[in-house]
Amino acid sequence: MKKSILIMFAFALVSVSCSDFLDVNDNPNNPPISTPRLTLPVAQQSFSTLNARTMTYLGNFLVVNWATPSNWSSNEIYSRYNFTATDFSNIFETSYADIFKNLTYIETYEDPTGAVDYTYYQAISKIIKGFQYQMLVDLYGDVPYTEANLRGDNTTPKYDDAETVYKAVIEELTAVVDLINNAPTNAQNPETQDIIFGGNMSHWVEFANTIKLRMLVRLSNTGQDSYIASQIATINANGAGYITTDVTSNPGYTTAEFKQNPFYDYFRQPVTGDEQNRGDYTVASEHAITYLTNTSDPRLERLYAPSENADEFKGTEQKTILPGTGFTSKDLAKVGPGLIKSAEGDQIIMSMAEALFIQSEATTRGYISGGDAAAQANYEAAIEASFTQLEVADPIASAQTYYAQTTPNVNWSNSSNKIQAIITQKWVALNGTSSIESWIDLTRTGYPVGLPIPEESNGSRPVRLLYPSTEVSRNSDNVPTLTSDDVFTKNPFWK
Template structure:
């Protein structure tokens, strides 16, 4: 392990010792570990998960950027070459291989923490939850992976691959076990606020997060043709709905004390916004554009959230400049740029995606959870039926608006239990009310008008709003939802090499690092069009 370092934290927090040079470092070598206490490693591990998931340090090191292309949020701009794999889905063993390598590195840190459960039981319980979170990312992109024999460092450098469906079932076992571990922890084993950069030592919130993660996992595998699996999911859903500690009540975010200093900025902002001390945006700021499809979902539905996401561009029509939001089609051969007759839209600087160098990073959106709960209710996996589903559906939209319009000064606003009593003074609530009123006749917004049957019924409308809420911030979850439900039907260019009717891939290929070191264990016959076990709806 690299020398211990001091984590920068916000003014309200104390400085904490962690296990890497920088809280954004995702390149630790698990085979060079020396003894380190679990409490010293936790903050660094959580910050690394956030960087891997949301922002990354460089190309090919985070899930949401890759899945933003896959699921129809992003396309390439006309000012940069490359992005061939993102535009054609002609993946190779080098495509996004750092996702695999960096996630397993991160899992090694959590594994070290969990091994010290006798001394640090609450730290170990958090690590147990986060191991599920990270292993889930791997299974959802690769299918079968090393699991039961993973994380053994030099004692097993060629681990066997476990069946993805079996791993999914163990996820539920591990999450239930983590909650039980927290309940059993003795006094004097608390996690400090500086160590826990997610919930500041609030272990009840960790239990709620574990429950919401269980819901995410069970919904993933809820639409297969496997009768035994469907029975299992229904049973686990019934148990989950009555969980004592409930579910998350606000966005789950990581905040290690991001600051406008080198190696301390929010990783997404650092990559697509401004480097520390810079007055000009990074080059990657101009590399990607929103797709015309995602822009249309805002513009065509009178959705003001678009004003918080993208800069206004322009098109010149009959020698007349027309201002508006200008995107690209996913895989378009000649996408627009930022000069001449067409000025494409980019992320709004200071908006939702580029809120600032000190903005937190998201691990799970409250809106995702509420839409998932609404889906479970409308499909009979939770009790409550369409009446309960409507409430959670509307609360999901409201939570998305509050997230979208949130400012740093309103960051303390809790958007769970307070949704019903929030006022127009809460950032985003007035805009939410306007959106609902403007779409009274729109079945994509008015839950009562959504069909009860056909094309997945009300589930399709729930997934549509969930897709909008997860734009860029949680693209990984939208990509999984699309693969299991084929919703929504976003547009793909004919440049795609996919043989599928939707012209999309279904997974990543095992990375070249595995091909070079563990080829005998890699499942055979796998292409980027081989579906994950829960992907059966096209």
């Protein structure tokens, strides 16, 4: 699966990726030249990096996994929630200017010789698009879809209704399975150019099914149970099931500069592995440490590293603290060894634990057959997958000991509210990885309960992001008008 990252970054020089969202500066007499084979790994790497960094970092603060020590003034936005149109703009910008742009190039590419069929490349592109469009709708609401990604043919695309986009993506994920299953016999397999599944198209079908199920479960509050049931029936009909292992990317990460695993690189220096500033000003929250301690969770020592001064697992509140009045980074636990593993390691895109928790929720809600026994089996398997991913010692036995205790929202049978138990344990499992999903789950379900809100905020937790100011300025006739208050009050359509 792995491909030399030196080649990977060389691809970026010839790919269609560029920093201009609308791509109106391309010279028509000297157009970008690439092929799906060269462009796919670049798009996948951009997709993986965006989700590993900005989206994961944002999510971990909004669900109170991480905090900031008193010796740093960084991250005040996370204790004040004063989100503006300039914050986190790269989520929106990178999605359109880089990821979607390259994926659309792949989907619309026609081999001038007619000798190569790129059906598998096109299918992979559609699946990654589906994943990222879901995220954009969850975070922003209405987004460009039907008129998006047309480059110079439409530089001011309209914004489509969020629910319309969701259902269009669900239909696309249904169709892409047929596209893969009915691909021509001469369809070129991307093999090692696919840095996620190495060209294993069966795994791509499983991933498409899993993304689709995540979106359908997201609709559980919208009164569309018959639609959800019919869509799940189409998943069952294709017979591929859901992912059976962590979905990861790795183009051949190394310890060299610009070539490390993107999450690891966020916290560690290249070559030496010394701590980046971010590694020093990102510490454990008091709430997360307390919860893990009170539930006797051995994942504590994998999610967090003990403090330098006292070798203890100590967290702090999410607040702006005057220097000299609080705990410094040396007093507090930091991001742990189960998350910051190695420069060369795989980057998680969707964990097996998340997929199993989604299936457990879908079964609990009656969307998937099997009843309580099947929901419990998936719930417990998800916890075991989390222990395995974090490399807890003797992970399966340790997980079984953990969920056998009588504590509600840990032990299935002793949890009166099964959805609360699922989402609470999902919050623990996604700590440090796909924690943006935990924020979305919190907005959707209200779980986990008891997450503190920083006292410096307005007493509410954000439920969405604002459209980037750059997008507002260049597409003002179409961008929905929002105010700073809408960050806290304008819920996603599925709420």
